[in-house]
Amino acid sequence: MDVRKLAACVLVAATAGCTVVPGSNMNRMNSVWFDDTPEEYTPAETDIQYIPINATVLAHLNQQAQKQPLSNAELEAAISSYHYKIGLGDILTITVWEHPELTIPSGSFRGAEESGNEVKADGSVFYPYAGTLYVLGLTTSEVKDLVTERLSSVIKRPQVDVRVASFKSQRVYVSGAVKQPGIAPVTNVPLTLVDAIDQRGGLDEDAAWGDVRLTRNGHTRNISLRSLYEQGAWSENILLQHGDQIHVPRNDADKIFVLGEVNRPQGLPMSRTGTTLAEALASANGINESKADGRGIYVLRNTGISRDENNNPIYTATIYHLNAASAVGFMLADKFALTPRDIVYVSPAPITRWNRFLSQLLPSIVATDRIGDIQNNN
Missing domain, CATH: 3.10.560.10 (Outer membrane lipoprotein wza domain like)
Incomplete structure (x- = not known):
């Protein structure tokens, strides 16, 4: 067969089957010119969920994002019942009213922390007439009761106050x-x-x-x-x-990746208050109007790894599809919140894929034409 005819046959075959046209396209992610995968290679299992972006989906996603309770009854209960437990190194101030000689030695001008009682390594403190008191893990109220009980034998109805002068433990x-x-x-x-x-x-x-x-x-x-x-x-x-x-x-690491037919493909840092799909596209200087297919804007989200019955990994992902061929699509994009590590992909228009295919095929046609000329000259 003539070389030029062979090239023409290849061109016709390529035209009939657009799935072999090179270039990124979500509709044919698994199509390749040839497969050089080793025979012993086993591809990882994937579980991909496809979800179109519409008003119903946005309402569901927003409801999920706001389902946390606004109050925290558990925290409120924990705070209301909170009591500080004395630890090693804490300094206690023990005051016995109408008995200043027990609190600050005569002639001393020290602050509460300097004149306090430090909890020793064995968890005890010493106080006059009360002796050695084991206070580790007790509250100030419990230490007060303990000191009052010990002093009652030497002081009539002692009025005791116990505070933590320095929290160090x-x-x-x-x-x-x-x-x-x-x-x-x-x-x-x-x-x-x-x-x-x-x-x-x-x-x-x-x-x-x-x-x-x-x-x-x-x-x-x-x-x-x-x-x-x-x-x-x-x-x-x-x-x-x-x-x-x-x-x-x-x-x-909290980035969003905007790829495909946009004017400036890039990785964008996640905004402190969140980033929507419309904001991500705008940060990439918008879609390329001459090359992009507004019907094919995708958000690829990795949702984790699960295991099958044989403990083999199953990679799960969700693909959200937005049709932005009209202004309504961009209104939906402004309500769609992205998450860190999302990949935003804008598909090329069919004519863009075709032009790219031709740009790769033409060098081959030129080469075959030269081969034909050589054969004719011979």
Whole structure:
């Protein structure tokens, strides 16, 4: 067969089957010119859910995002029943009214902390006439009752007051993207997650406030301060304990990737208040009107990994499809909230895919034409 005829046959075959046209296209993600995959290779299982973006889907997603309760009955109950437990190194001030000689030695001009009673390594303090008192793990009210009972044998109806002059035994650790990383002391005032971050100057501008990590007794949980601050979901706020570790990561990884037929494909940092699909497209200088297919705007979202009965991984993903051929589509895009690591892809128009195919095919036609000329000359 003549080489030119062979090239023409290839051209006709390519025209009849647009799925072999090279270039990115969501409708043919699995089509390739040839397959060089090793025979022993087993592709990972995938579970992809396809969801069109419409008013019904947006209403459902918004309802899911706002389903957290606004109140926090568990936190309120924990705060109302909170009592500080005395620890090692704390300094107590024990006052017996009408008996100043028991409180501050004569001729001394020391402050409450300097003149107080430090809880020793064995958990005890010493007080005149009361002797050695084991106070570790007790509340100030319980220590008051203990001192009153001991002094009753030497003082008639003693009036006792016990306070913690210096809280040194308990603390939480705040690290990461906060103004002043460091230690927040646990005192007789209940300390919540929000309080601890505020004590350290608040969040930095580059804080990933949707993924704050709290580690307690070796277990870590993720807490979203975004839903707390934006929606008043106080269920995300908790009462802290001694030894808790709070880490606020940076938002460097909280990016959105805008690819395909946009004027400036790029990775965008996630906005502090959230980013919508319309905002992401606008940040990429909009779609390329001469090349893009407005009917094919996709959001690819990785939703995690599950396991089958043989413990093999199954990668799950959701693909949201927006038809923005009309202005209504962009109105929907403005209501569709993106999440970190989402991939926004704008499909090329059919003519764009065809032109790209021709740009790759023409060099081959030219080469075959030259081969034909050589054969004719011979």
